[in-house]
Amino acid sequence: MNFDYIIIGAGIIGSSTAYYLKKALPGSRILLIDRNHTAGAGNTAKSAALYRNFFSSNTSRMLSGSSIKYYLGLGDKVKIDPIGYLWLFSKDQWAVSRKTIERLDPQENKFEILGRDAIGEILRIEYQAKDRFPDVHAGIFCHLCGSLSAMALAQYYASEFKSMGGEVSFNTEIVKFNLTGHESRYAPWDEVYIKGIMDQKGNTYNAKEFIVATGAWTHDLLAPIGIASGILPKKRQLFTLNIDDPKRFLSNSAKRPAIILPAGGVYIKPVIDRNIIIAGCADDLGQPFLMSDPEPDSLYFHSAIEPVIKHYFPGLRDSILSHKWAGYYDYHWPDMTPVIESVANLMWVGGTSGSGIMKADAVGRIAAARLQGHEEAILADGSRFRVSRLSMRDRNVEKEELII
Ligand SMILES: Cc1cc2nc3c(=O)[nH]c(=O)nc-3n(C[C@H](O)[C@H](O)[C@H](O)COP(=O)(O)OP(=O)(O)OC[C@H]3O[C@@H](n4cnc5c(N)ncnc54)[C@H](O)[C@@H]3O)c2cc1C
Known part of the structure; x- marks a missing residue:
């Protein structure tokens, strides 16, 4: 149960992140966990699965435009239907x-x-x-807009991740983060970080880094350990x-x-x-x-x-x-644009604000780049995206005006 990275949440965002991380670090031990029986069965499966490149903010256009380029390349595998x-x-x-x-x-x-x-x-x-x-x-x-199968896309990333040696654990619900030391009675000089996580059966999983990609459940999971994820x-x-x-x-x-x-x-x-x-x-x-x-x-x-x-x-x-x-x-307020931020050895990625399917490829690449300590991620269309732009501390995005 000792891993280099554990990703909690195998929706479209966690699966894409797992895929790009394993691709970049084939020798790392990476575990992708979800409480559902398969990848994409959370809000990914509930979506209308529409994609569009039409956004007011340059950031949204880069995230969606490059992701769409990647999806078009997958074609029938993800049931691309370019209806406009x-x-x-x-x-x-x-x-x-x-x-x-x-x-x-x-x-x-x-x-x-x-x-x-x-x-x-x-x-x-x-x-x-x-x-x-x-x-x-x-x-x-x-x-450059249309529809695809969000389930097929999440399962594509998860199965490619597995085929590279990535490990998955479905039907596994994380109920607790085990922190170092005393749990909420820390002295200022204590070093606090996540030692491990525990599932519903009491199994614990240890890793050097934990990635929370639990979408709409992120606030409920992280607020109790003192993290304001900005996602609601x-x-x-x-x-x-x-x-x-x-x-x-x-x-x-x-x-x-x-x-x-x-x-x-x-x-x-x-x-x-x-x-x-x-x-x-x-x-x-x-x-x-x-x-x-x-x-x-x-x-x-x-x-x-x-x-x-x-x-x-x-x-x-x-x-x-x-x-x-x-x-x-x-949702990530106030700019309706995804967030990738970390505290100690925990990173969270989410806040996709209703457009996570159409931006997932770019978000997964950026999250994986941040985990490797890179300043920039290369997106599917070859463009370079500064990783810190999606952070909360050094955020640099424009407010999105064309949201539905
Ligand atoms: C009605 C509706 C319509 C939408 N339409 C579109 C659209 O047309 N186009 C578009 O791009 N986006 C759309 N979206 C938004 C899109 O669905 C989301 O942006 C996207 O699915 C977010 O992906 P995710 O991986 O972050 O979240 P999810 O797919 O929800 O994945 C999070 C995963 O975390 C798991 N999880 C949570 N807590 C735990 C835990 N404690 N332990 C283990 N696992 C856990 C869940 O089981 C889930 O599988 C729509 C959403 C809805 C609800």
């Missing part, structure tokens, strides 16, 4: 976001700005404002609607993008081959930063999401709710 994103703006929203968007190079970032007519060639949508629903004024079609959970839910005919909301069967509507942060992922759409919503004030009730709530769908969909897509008025599930975003 259509982000719709009301007149008022456009007036606010336009400046941010005009700073981005459409060719380099592979997007185009659409007016109402061009939107109408893709969607059968209601443009006019009515009651609480704003108008549809403009859209951004993002070509917030419930997020997804709902599927049956659609008998895609023509009810699509004008052009060749284009079936993910759609972000101008009301209430509601978004839709069409899955045409299964005759469904998946809908979610990014609400804000009023939704607690707590691991509250993990069950999905149909009433939430009927009050917050269904009215928006039925207003903008009159053709979907008769669609019926078929499935629902809930998970948690792991």
